[in-house]
Amino acid sequence: SSEDVSSQNQVKASVQRKIRQSIAEEYPGLEPVLDDLLPKKAPLIVVKCQNHLNLVLVNSVPLFFNIRDGPYMPTLRLLHQYPNIMKKFQVDRGAIKFVLAGANIMCPGLTSPGGALDDEVEAETPVAIMAEGKQHALAIGFTKMSAKDIKAINKGIGVDNMHYLNDGLWKV
Numbered sequence: 001s002s003e004d005v006s007s008q009n010q011v012k013a014s015v016q017r018k019i020r021q022s023i024a025e026e027y028p029g030l031e032p033v034l035d036d037l038l039p040k041k042a043p044l045i046v047v048k049c050q051n052h053l054n055l056v057l058v059n060s061v062p063l064f065f066n067i068r069d070g071p072y073m074p075t076l077r078l079l080h081q082y083p084n085i086m087k088k089f090q091v092d093r094g095a096i097k098f099v100l101a102g103a104n105i106m107c108p109g110l111t112s113p114g115g116a117l118d119d120e121v122e123a124e125t126p127v128a129i130m131a132e133g134k135q136h137a138l139a140i141g142f143t144k145m146s147a148k149d150i151k152a153i154n155k156g157i158g159v160d161n162m163h164y165l166n167d168g169l170w171k172v
Contacts, residue, residue, distance in 0.1 A: 008047040016044045019056060023064060023072050029085040037063060062172055073126040073140050076163060076170055080136050086128040090116035096131045099139050105129060105159035107150045117147040139164035
């Protein structure tokens with residue numbers, strides 16, 4: 001929320017290039033629309049919030065966020081516009097209400113019959129969290145272990161929930 005904002009700055013061109021480059025590397029699927037999303041001439045504003053959260057705003061619209069110096073992740077609104085830019089994990093129906101309450105995603109919710117994993121996903125990778133039977137992503141997470149480990153170990157937290165429908169960032 002706006003009370004959590006500690007500062008907001010329009011970034012220099014060099015910083016803007018670095019942000020564009022890291023987003024382009026992380027999400028190759030955005031390449032064709034990157035100039036529309038992050039126009040070179042439009043001012044790019046980085047908003048620093050509590051808990052080391054940084055938001056990247058263009059035309060007052062939050063498009064990406066990161067925590068500390070972690071990878072940039074798209075907001076859910078952006079992900080809904082471009083659903084194929086991230087690797088996807090799917091949770092079963094039983095996990096949906098917990099994920100929407102901000103809970104982390106547990107391994108059994110991903111490995112049960114309603115869940116699905118992308119085997120190529122490594123640990124510490126941003127992923128879209130889809131819900132069984134739903135079209136749009138309900139959360140964006142950061143994997144704590146690789147998809148292969150989630151299947152093998154099948155207990156504990158598999159994905160940290162970073163941003164979910166109706167949280168503070170969604171309402172901004």
